[in-house]
Amino acid sequence: MQLHFQQAFRAFILLGFSTMLLKLHQSGDISKFINPKYEGLSQIASIIFLILFFIQVTRVWSTQKKSLHDCHHEDHSCHHDHGHAPLNTTKVIAYLVIIFPLVTGFLLPPKVLDASIADKKGAMLILSNQKQISLKQKNTLGHETAPQKDEKNINSQEEISLDDGPEDPINLENEKVISEEEYNDLVKQLELKNKIEMNDSVYAAFYDEIGMDVGKYKGKKIKLKGFVYKEKEIAQNQLIISRFLITHCIADASIIGFLSEFPEAPSLDNDTWIEAEGVLDVTSYNGTELPLIKITGWKKINEPETPYLYPISIKIM
Structure with a gap:
């Protein structure tokens, strides 16, 4: 069994968004971010994130060790990203942008406009x-x-x-x-x-x-x-x-x-x-x-x- 860290990190992000939305609904703080008439859509979004998390979990472990995947191009190059390729600057920036709302959502209390x-x-x-x-x-x-x-x-x-x-x-x-x-x-x-x-x-x-x-x-x-x-x-x-x-x-x-x-x-x-x-x-x-x-x-x-x-x-x- 091989653990793919990037796939696991993506699963963690999906679970994080689902948990954050559910937490906001449970506490009632969701009304400090959106019009209440959209609360139903927000709840649906949290469920979708949860479903995507379970789908993503299936990609965290693999039973076969492959360099990337079976790419048999004549030039021996394969640039498809399935979460196994090494991190580069672009990916790091993309991940930081995505996790920023998660960090602020969990660590900072919602502040009312004043x-x-x-x-x-x-x-x-x-x-x-x-x-x-x-x-x-x-x-x-x-x-x-x-x-x-x-x-x-x-x-x-x-x-x-x-x-x-x-x-x-x-x-x-x-x-x-x-x-x-x-x-x-x-x-x-x-x-x-x-x-x-x-x-x-x-x-x-x-x-x-x-x-x-x-x-x-x-x-x-x-x-x-x-x-x-x-x-x-x-x-x-x-x-x-x-x-x-x-x-x-x-x-x-x-x-x-x-x-x-x-x-x-x-x-x-x-x-x-x-x-x-x-x-x-x-x-x-x-x-x-x-x-x-x-x-x-x-x-x-x-x-x-x-x-x-x-x-x-x-x-x-």
Whole structure:
């Protein structure tokens, strides 16, 4: 019996990836790397790695000793790599690249994105650009702007505010995909509310809609939570209550949040998680209108178990 070390090392790599994915799922840390709607695919990937490991194990030992394999070329050269050839620089680099995520995955605890990442991205610039991009996308899709309401309708809507009824017309806590009709109902709910609750399940949708037409929501009460981020460009009594939005995985994470204003802002450090209530107002940054929350009450909170936000996927019928 002959042991082939490279084949054994490849088997070890496959087992390592399978074990790492299963470990992340078991601990719940997988949500810090990918959108939960892809957890099923991640679990399938871990099973595939495990199957490939068992296949690879059959190549670790051989009963016959052969130089490489039976290559009978006229020039007596054979360059096929079946895991028995000596290591060279190219192979070493390839193996290092492959095992790097394994080493970091097992040895380093997952770190939640924070204000330092927001600082590198330039949060205020991103927030102002997001609105311009969202408006462009909405116009491209041909979505109609909600018709203006007369004073009688406004008073009527205030009387039937959903604050007095069920909190949510549809349950989004466990929903990864909703229909366009359900999404439209969600937007109508936002327009009718006198007090907007930015729950994690609807945060991205509400944030996008508020950004589309800031003036429509001016004067409404709002409640939200997020981590503190400050930039030099904003006033001393202002900060951004921020969250990271993950569309697919952590690599595409983008910061979203609301510029907020209150006297105690200077006393709060970056990355402090707070829950705040306030009133929506309008401000401008680089010529772009942005929502501004005038905080009326706030408190410090612990970092949530799930700190990231995920967009609602709309099913195209």
